Amino acid sequence: MIRVLLADDETMIRAGVRAILSVAEDIEIVAEAGDGREAVELALGHRPDVCLLDIRMPRLDGLQAAEELRRVLPGTAVMMLTTFSEDEYIASALGSGAAGFVLKSGDPHELIAGVRAVAEGGAYLSPTVARRVITHIGTGQLGKQAVARARTEILTAREREVLALVGAGLSNADIARRLHVVEGTVKAYVSQILARLDFKNRVQAAILAYEAGLVPEE
Missing domain, CATH: 3.40.50.2300 (Response regulator)
Structure with a gap:
């Protein structure tokens, strides 16, 4: 409940x-x-x-x-x-x-x-808010992606993979199923990603994932 x-x-x-x-x-x-x-x-x-x-x-x-x-x-x-x-x-x-x-x-x-x-x-x-956020990301300067990618370079390959799935809007449970790991492992990855990027929440991480081009377009 x-x-x-x-x-x-x-x-x-x-x-x-x-x-x-x-x-x-x-x-x-x-x-x-x-x-x-x-x-x-x-x-x-x-x-x-x-x-x-x-x-x-x-x-x-x-x-x-x-x-x-x-x-x-x-x-x-x-x-x-x-x-x-x-x-x-x-x-x-x-x-x-x-x-x-x-x-x-x-x-x-x-x-x-x-x-x-x-x-x-x-x-x-x-959806209304998401469109505003994505629009701001899409209309940003070209160099914004380079800056975002540089920020993600401090992450391991696995952490970037988790970050991309966070950016795609998946919950911890969904990410765990996608990566074939237990949910506790995903929680640990997300916490570590937020700490290393100095973010307060996963919404900020999701935005960075979009800015860095980690989230594939559907």
Whole structure:
């Protein structure tokens, strides 16, 4: 069972999200908060698998809450839920350590898929957000790929292989099946990759994989 903490200052939004997630038999909302500070406090008490945070909240906004949760509960995945798709919010959310970003205006199935993905150690961006991220990568300067490739040179061949699969959006379980290893081995590889690249989360690693050309185009 995936245990979720939901934080949003609008009661109606919380009710809607609760209704959407309730149809998934493997997801359970264990706590709800109306602001970021309450979300952090409840997370410390409930230790959820996933914290689903709105960006704009009183006392402590979602981005600040995500930063604090990353420090005090590194094993808890954070996914941002918002009506805002502006680039600055996307960048800030990913930089704060969030593993996912879903728009409130998106398909309800995206919310369920996102919660499952980040709970498994993966990353999830709603299609709208993904298009923005990939567009920025695609329109960057030609030298950007060379710089990205240079950054990945510190990794072993196996680590680059894992990084490419992270960039393709695979969860740890999927990568383990692809490489015929146990999931714990993949987790160790991912942790080592993030540490060596000085990244906060696998979304940043996935972006680097795209920039370096490690992810084959479909």
